[in-house]
Amino acid sequence: TQLLEQSPQFLSIQEGENLTVYCNSSSVFSSLQWYRQEPGEGPVLLVTVVTGGEVKKLKRLTFQFGDARKDSSLHITAAQPGDTGLYLCAGALGIMRFGAGTRLTVKP
C-alpha cells in the first residue's frame, strides 16, 4: 500500500482540455511537492506547498494543498503536448515519500 495514492494512474486527453490529478493520504505532511518526469530523465521539482489550504500557480498549472495537509491537487488549464509526462507527488515525513504518479498524455 502506497503512503500517497495518486489518481488517476493514467490520463490521455486532447490539447486544449483542462484536467485535475489528485494526491491523497491519511498522513499529515509538513510539506508536499509535485514533480514532473519526462521520458529518459529524472523527476524535476515543480512546486512545494507548505501551508494547509495554500494555492500556488505556475503558468497554466495550479497546485492546492488540502486544509488538513493530507492531500493535494494539480490542475492544468488548456493542456499542451509539452505537458506530457509522469506527475509525482511527494509528502514530507522525515524525508520525501513519493507516490506512484499519474502518467499524462496530451495529444495534439
Added chain:
Amino acid sequence: DAGVIQSPRHEVTEMGQEVTLRCKPISGHNSLFWYRQTMMRGLELLIYFNNNVPIDDSGMPEDRFSAKMPNASFSTLKIQPSEPRDSAVYFCASSQDGGLVAGYTFGSGTRLTVV
C-alpha cells in the same frame, strides 16, 4: 552547476555479473538518495545518506545490493551478483537540508538491463 551526474546512462550485463552505478551529487548538498524505478513498483527509495553517513537502508532489496559514499562528492551503488529482476532505472538524487522545501535534484538515471 552541472546538476547530479550519474554514470553510466545505460548498462547491459549478464546475470551473475557485478554492476556498479556511480553518482556525483550537487556540490554543497548534504543528503544523497538512491532510488529504483519500474513500471510495476514506481519510484522506490533504496538508501539515503546524510553527511556521507548511511541513515536508512531498509529499502535495499537484499544483501546483493550495497551502497557507499566515501566523500561528499561521490557515491556508488553496487549489485553483486546481478539478476534479471534487478532490471530497472536507478536514480540518484541530492538535496540540501533534507529537501523538504527546496526539493530533490535528480540525475538522469542509469537504465540497467540484466539478461
